[in-house]
Amino acid sequence: MSTAKGGGTAGEGNDGAASGNGKRSRAGSGGTSGARSGAPVVPVTGPPAAPLTAGRIGLYVLLLLAGVLVAGAGTLVQAAWFPGGLVLALGGVIGLFYGGAKATGTSAGVLVPGAAWLVTVFLLLGNVRPEGDFLFGAGLGSYVFLLGGIAVAVICATAMQLRPAGLRPGRVGG
Known part of the structure; x- marks a missing residue:
């Protein structure tokens, strides 16, 4: 026979009442809680924020200026020698964004020259003189x-965010 509250047999007596008024504890429910006992649960976060020092600010200013220069040079080169100039201009853009990401170690190393490149290109694109001269055909x-x-800026910025910082390669969850 089972008792009304404890769920045990009649021969068990008051064991059900001794463990919290006949209610089962969660630990004894037989299910898994998602984490192994004894293993610390560490929240997954992004890479630690790099401190903003004078050297890092100087590097961001240099990347900003390089973004403006690469945009201007790429605008002129891509139209001058069509297939080769376009490849050269895109190679400069790839080198700038990837190099900025590697130099700073943050996604801001892509975003700063990327924003400078984008603003410069669109300013050069929209600048039409009254004589009809323009830089982009x-x-x-x-x-x-x-x-x-x-697309290169988005790919480099996304790849920079996907890199785990200080994590060992291995199986997830085990």
Whole structure:
């Protein structure tokens, strides 16, 4: 026979009452809690924020200026020698964004020159003189340069955020 509250047999007596008014504890429910006992639960966070020092600010200013220069040079080169100039201009953009990410170790190393490049390119794109002169033509190379540069910036910034900081390679959850 079972008791009304404890769920045990009649021969067990008051064991159910001694463990909290006949209610079962969660630890004895037989289910798993998701974490192993004894293993510390460490929250997964991004890489630690780098301190903002004078050297780091100087590096960001240099990356900002390099973004403006690469945008201006790429605008002129991509139209000058069509297939090779476009590849050279996109190579400069890739080198700038990837190098900025590696130099700073943060995603800001991509975002600072990327923002400078984007603003410069769109200012050069929108700057039309009354004589009809402009730097960007309406050809395929200009669009590939614009969209390719934006895609490279997004890829480099995303790849920078996906890198785990200080974690050992291994199986997740085990």
